[in-house]
Amino acid sequence: MLFGSHCSTAGGIWTALQRGHSIGCDVVQVFVKNNMQWLGKPFSRDDLAAYARELAASKFACVFGHTGYLINLGAQASENRDRSIQSLIQEIQLAGDLELPFLVLHPGAHLGAGEAAGIKQIVAGLDEVFAGTKRSRVRIALENTAGQGTCLGNRMEHLAAIFEGVKKPERLGVCLDTAHLFAAGFDIRTPTGWDAAIREVGSMIGLKQILAFHLNDSKTDLGSRVDRHEHIGKGKIGKEAFRHIVNDARFRRHPGCLETPKSADHHEDRKNLRVLRELI
Numbered sequence: 683m684l685f686g687s688h689c690s691t692a693g694g695i696w697t698a699l700q701r702g703h704s705i706g707c708d709v710v711q712v713f714v715k716n717n718m719q720w721l722g723k724p725f726s727r728d729d730l731a732a733y734a735r736e737l738a739a740s741k742f743a744c745v746f747g748h749t750g751y752l753i754n755l756g757a758q759a760s761e762n763r764d765r766s767i768q769s770l771i772q773e774i775q776l777a778g779d780l781e782l783p784f785l786v787l788h789p790g791a792h793l794g795a796g797e798a799a800g801i802k803q804i805v806a807g808l809d810e811v812f813a814g815t816k817r818s819r820v821r822i823a824l825e826n827t828a829g830q831g832t833c834l835g836n837r838m839e840h841l842a843a844i845f846e847g848v849k850k851p852e853r854l855g856v857c858l859d860t861a862h863l864f865a866a867g868f869d870i871r872t873p874t875g876w877d878a879a880i881r882e883v884g885s886m887i888g889l890k891q892i893l894a895f896h897l898n899d900s901k902t903d904l905g906s907r908v909d910r911h912e913h914i915g916k917g918k919i920g921k922e923a924f925r926h927i928v929n930d931a932r933f934r935r936h937p938g939c940l941e942t943p944k945s946a947d948h949h950e951d952r953k954n955l956r957v958l959r960e961l962i
Contacts, residue, residue, distance in 0.1 A: 683895065683928050683938035684708040684743045685958050687951045695729055695780065699736040699745070705951045709744045709894075709937040711786070714776040717750040720769045725779050733780060744937045746823075746894060747777050747785040755807030756790025756800035756834055763807070766790075770811050770822075777820045784821040784893055786857045789835040789844060800834050805847035812850045823857040823893045828865035828902075828909035836866035836907065842886040856887060859896035859941075860927065861912070864919050867905040871919060873926040880932070894937040897924065897958065913942050913950060914957045925961045 686709030689698040695712065702710035715722025725733075737745065753770055757763040770787070777785050790807075792800025808822065824844060829836025845851050860870060869875040883892065899917030901910035915921030928938060938958070944950045 683897075683930075683933055683936055685897075685928075685938050685940075685955050686710050686742070687940040687944075687948075687955070688712070688748065694732060695725065696732040696736040699733070699740050699742070701948065702742065703736075703740040705948045706955060708742065709746075709939060710742055711746055711748055711937075711939045711941075713750065714747045714773050714780065714782070714785070715750065717748075718752060719750065720752060720765045721772055722776065725776065730779060743935075744894075745780075745782060746937065747773070747780075747782045749773050749785050749787045751788075753787070754790045754793075755804045755811075756792050758793070758795050758799070758803060763803070767807055767810055767814075770807075771814045774811065774815045774818050774820045774822075778815075778818045782820060784823045784855055786823045786825050786894070786896075788827060788833070789824050789840065791832045792834060793832055797834060797840070800832070801840060801843050801847070804834065804844055808844070808848050808854075809850070812848070812853050821853050821855050821893070823855040825857045825859055825896070826862050826866065827859075828862045829907040830865075830909045836862070838882050838886045845887055845891070854891070855893035856883065856891045857894045857896060858883065858892060859898060860919060860924075861896070861898035861900040861917070862909060864900045864904055865902050865906050865908055865910075867907075869904055870927065871923040876923075876926055876930070880930070889932065892933070892936065894939060895927075895933065896941050897927070897938045898941050899924075911942055914940075914954045921957065921961075924958060928958055928961050
């Protein structure tokens with residue numbers, strides 16, 4: 683895999699690339715706007731020019747985005763659902779301005795309406811978003827979840843149903859999070875368990891739909907359905923599990939991005955990246 687981290691855009695979108703370069707990333711994940719606001723400010727020409735200069739200088743293998751945390755396409759008709767759709771449309775537009783290939787999206791939560799109702803709403807929401815961004819090449823990479831609360835995406839059946847339901851499945855992909863897989867009940871600590879999880883993705887969705895990985899250890903136990911990320915080798919998954927994960931030849935050129943806890947100087951990212959690279 684190609685290793686990197688989610689990097690802050692504080693100070694400007696281009697600063698995420700500077701941070702990624704400073705800690706030795708091959709790939710970088712960013713928020714295209716404030717992740718806790720519905721709408722963001724469009725990039726200025728100066729913003730885009732500075733970003734382009736940094737991108738050319740850093741030569742990352744891939745830079746991709748993650749959508750804001752307020753977005754929930756699984757909700758029933760409400761003001762927040764309408765805001766979610768408009769927010770995602772804008773994020774796709776902003777990602778397009780940066781020429782990002784895809785945005786990672788948590789599928790959504792049904793908020794008590796039930797799984798079938800939630801998936802139906804996600805499909806309808808994505809159809810509306812794709813209709814509003816017809817000319818965009820930006821894909822949505824659905825992220826598997828731990829299944830905390832009423833969140834959908836902890837079962838591959840959920841993601842498969844979304845692929846099957848949308849009118850434009852070619853606009854979709856998948857991002858697999860290791861901590862989420864483990865918390866959802868996939869025992870990826872052994873090569874056999876990892877292969878079983880990937881085989882399920884392949885049979886239900888297709889291996890070609892996997893666009894990226896989030897490489898996170900888990901603070902919580904197998905099947906806990908609690909989403910708590912931990913540093914590589916410091917959690918319940920364990921360092922050795924990541925050996926067969928990062929050496930899976932099927933994903934040699936796929937982004938493997940950290941979303942582990944970090945402080946301002948990014949020393950944790952440096953250490954986690956070193957641990958992952960020593961496993962290759």
